Amino acid sequence: MIGLSIARGLGQINYRTEREFNIRFSREAQGEEVPLRGGRYAVESYLEYQGEKLTRRFDANSYVVLSDAMNHHDVGRGRGGVAEALRGVRARVTVAGIASDRLYPLEQQIEIARLLPGDESVHVIQSEFGHDGFLLETDAVGDVVRGHFAHEREFPISREFICAIHGQTQMTARDVTVRVNGWSIHNRRSPAVS
Numbered sequence: 001m002i003g004l005s006i007a008r009g010l011g012q013i014n015y016r017t018e019r020e021f022n023i024r025f026s027r028e029a030q031g032e033e034v035p036l037r038g039g040r041y042a043v044e045s046y047l048e049y050q051g052e053k054l055t056r057r058f059d060a061n062s063y064v065v066l067s068d069a070m071n072h073h074d075v076g077r078g079r080g081g082v083a084e085a086l087r088g089v090r091a092r093v094t095v096a097g098i099a100s101d102r103l104y105p106l107e108q109q110i111e112i113a114r115l116l117p118g119d120e121s122v123h124v125i126q127s128e129f130g131h132d133g134f135l136l137e138t139d140a141v142g143d144v145v146r147g148h149f150a151h152e153r154e155f156p157i158s159r160e161f162i163c164a165i166h167g168q169t170q171m172t173a174r175d176v177t178v179r180v181n182g183w184s185i186h187n188r189r190s191p192a193v194s
Helices: 002-015 018-024 042-057 060-072 082-087 106-115 130-136 138-150 159-166
Strands: 095-098 122-125 154-156 176-180 183-187
Touching: 002 042, 002 060, 002 130, 018 042, 082 106, 095 106, 095 130, 106 122, 122 138, 130 138
Parallel strands: 095 122, 154 183
Antiparallel strands: 176 183
8 A cells, every 4th residue: 555655646746747836835844843853844744645545545456457547548549540540530529638737748639639520629728736737627627618518408319328317118209308407418310219
């Protein structure tokens, strides 16, 4: 567990920004501790706390599996490469990135937008929080998400999904609308199935 906690701290100092750490912690001691006499700096205490919190939430083996899955994910594998895979996207896409994100740099979002069909722009969210900006800049991220859905309030979904949420095994209607929290979910794909 100590290894996972240390890995969390190393990760945080790599994907959060130096500016954020300087603003939050500077070179301040943790409370009454004296760093030159075995005490900790505030940033050390913060990183230790975050590491301990992670070890309580995640099994170390699950973390390894998740990390491997992220490392091996390749949208272009088996699809002729990334450019070819993205050219085949038919859904409406919103691309956004955090300006200070070092884990997924903004240049990668720009490349995704460039490769998608149509004229996709990139919504840039300004944040001092690096990669965690997507979690902490809730108003800005929410604006991007709301902007995506503001264009249409209907989502095409499968007949099987509609049957499942209605507890049915068959559907006879050609055009079904399901209302969820004020949003309309429509199925207009094909004739009725019996």
